[in-house]
Amino acid sequence: MVGKDAAAKMRSVPLSNDTIRRRIEDISADIKSQLLERLRGSKLAVQLDESTDVSGSAQLIALVRYPWEGRIQEDFLFCQELTGRATSEEIFNVIDMFMETGNVSWENCIAICTDGAAAMTGRNSGVVARAKERNPMMIATHCMLHRQALASKSLSPELQSVLSTVVSVVNHIKCKPQSRLFGQLCREMGAGQDTLLFHSEVRWLSRGKVLQRFYKVKEKQ
Incomplete structure (x- = not known):
């Protein structure tokens, strides 16, 4: 340091x-x-x-x-x-x-x-x-964050579909060897982010952060 x-x-x-x-x-x-x-x-x-x-x-x-x-x-x-x-x-x-x-x-x-x-x-x-x-x-x-997490469990079908699709894509990339290739692709494209955030139901605060990171990477493509 x-x-x-x-x-x-x-x-x-x-x-x-x-x-x-x-x-x-x-x-x-x-x-x-x-x-x-x-x-x-x-x-x-x-x-x-x-x-x-x-x-x-x-x-x-x-x-x-x-x-x-x-x-x-x-x-x-x-x-x-x-x-x-x-x-x-x-x-x-x-x-x-x-x-x-x-x-x-x-x-x-x-x-x-x-x-x-x-x-x-x-x-x-x-x-x-x-x-x-x-x-x-x-x-x-x-706790406001906890209330948001509870509210997100009753999302409309349209929003729930978006969340489910994003989580499925992110978790598929994070759980496979192609995570390294994805990071290399992001760096070559100048996306500003070279990794996606993993989502887990136990880590309930991760839901919003997963979506934010996903769309930050998407906007740079």
């Missing part, structure tokens, strides 16, 4: 795996402390998503938005494994424990955004309901 000379100097510094791990942990702890210090004196909004990773473990991911130096700042708050069942109680306990250990008041949290799952939005015992017990003035919203 800073040049070959700097890279050569870095390679000459003898660092053990333990030293590198310790420095990474120190950097991580410092970034976390700076973020928590900002949140203690600011109003904040939290976005939550619980999903299962490739190993089958449930992971709770939290993002935070807050005002900082005259603009809205967005940062990664935490990612923590849910050891038991991904119930509303366990999800809320993870968030509550993070807020308590970080000395961040629930009164500072003015909004919470979720994917609309029952564990998140249950009227009596969902995560949102438990959070509003700590701060009744909190606003709850449903």
Whole structure:
């Protein structure tokens, strides 16, 4: 990133795996402390998503938005494994424990955004309901991107046909050796893009990006 000379100097510094791990942990702890210090004196909004990773473990991911130096700042708050069942109680306990250990008041949290799952939005015992017990003035919203993904499942036959055709073509190219030939063709034509984006139902946010990349390449042909 800073040049070959700097890279050569870095390679000459003898660092053990333990030293590198310790420095990474120190950097991580410092970034976390700076973020928590900002949140203690600011109003904040939290976005939550619980999903299962490739190993089958449930992971709770939290993002935070807050005002900082005259603009809205967005940062990664935490990612923590849910050891038991991904119930509303366990999800809320993870968030509550993070807020308590970080000395961040629930009164500072003015909004919470979720994917609309029952564990998140249950009227009596969902995560949102438990959070509003700590701060009744909190606003709850449903993730806009997730709502778009849900709406796309009920597309009109004409639009669904376009999406299905594009996804079929893209996935056929990406799954075959001709992906390299396709990239070479795009570079020779000056398309600006030399690859297509793979679509997967699990990666539901990829649907729109697949279409955008497809038409960017098509416009250059």
